[in-house]
Amino acid sequence: KAGVTQTPRYLIKTRGQQVTLSCSPISGHRSVSWYQQTPGQGLQFLFEYFSETQRNKGNFPGRFSGRQFSNSRSEMNVSTLELGDSALYLCASSRPTGDTGELFFGEGSRLTVL
Amino acid sequence: AQSVAQPEDQVNVAEGNPLTVKCTYSVSGNPYLFWYVQYPNRGLQFLLKYITGDNLVKGSYGFEAEFNKSQTSFHLKKPSALVSDSALYFCAVRDRNDYKLSFGAGTTVTVRA
Numbered sequence: 563k564a565g566v567t568q569t570p571r572y573l574i575k576t577r578g579q580q581v582t583l584s585c586s587p588i589s590g591h592r593s594v595s596w597y598q599q600t601p602g603q604g605l606q607f608l609f610e611y612f613s614e615t616q617r618n619k620g621n622f623p624g625r626f627s628g629r630q631f632s633n634s635r636s637e638m639n640v641s642t643l644e645l646g647d648s649a650l651y652l653c654a655s656s657r658p659t660g661d662t663g664e665l666f667f668g669e670g671s672r673l674t675v676l
Numbered sequence: 677a678q679s680v681a682q683p684e685d686q687v688n689v690a691e692g693n694p695l696t697v698k699c700t701y702s703v704s705g706n707p708y709l710f711w712y713v714q715y716p717n718r719g720l721q722f723l724l725k726y727i728t729g730d731n732l733v734k735g736s737y738g739f740e741a742e743f744n745k746s747q748t749s750f751h752l753k754k755p756s757a758l759v760s761d762s763a764l765y766f767c768a769v770r771d772r773n774d775y776k777l778s779f780g781a782g783t784t785v786t787v788r789a
Contacts, residue, residue, distance in 0.1 A: 605766065
């Protein structure tokens with residue numbers, strides 16, 4: 563069974579640009595969450611989607627947005643990039659029912675903003 | 677609000693010795709508790725979880741953790757550490773009525789040969 567797939571794995575952008583990251587969950591998983599990992603702030607929750615609906619959102623500015631498609635694949639977008647957005651962005655999926663919260667993570671997309 | 681504290685940034689042990697990584701949590705309701713491990717330039721790998729029932733839970737790679745409700749702790753343990761256990765370990769908590777995990781800051785474990 564394939565794991566969570568994130569693309570691209572690495573990318574470099576400049577300030578002011580925008581970026582879109584993609585996540586394909588494990589087959590059959592309908593919940594997708596996004597986390598930002600930085601050395602200074604650690605792992606911070608961005609948002610969580612289930613059946614194309616955002617169920618929960620972390621404390622990030624409106625420049626950070628996401629969506630989920632009918633096939634459960636998810637994308638997140640960051641507009642007007644700032645240097646502080648440089649981070650490892652992790653996507654995780656979980657089982658749809660009887661969900662006890664166990665997340666399965668992808669390898670991450672490492673974003674560098676210059 | 678929910679939060680996790682991992683009081684030690686680093687833990688150093690010799691191979692073959694017991695390994696303990698500490699975690700305390702705060703959550704308004706009944707918690708779901710998790711341990712994850714991260715190797716360099718990789719995502720997080722699930723180790724174990726406490727949902728309900730027996731306070732001692734066993735997970736992958738010989739790890740176990742003990743849930744202590746009175747001390748709001750969920751310490752990770754391994755009886756005999758291996759060099760390959762060297763990695764970054766995260767404790768996480770989730771309220772049963774919420775959908776997000778709150779992670780601790782992480783503890784870097786170094787096991788020396």
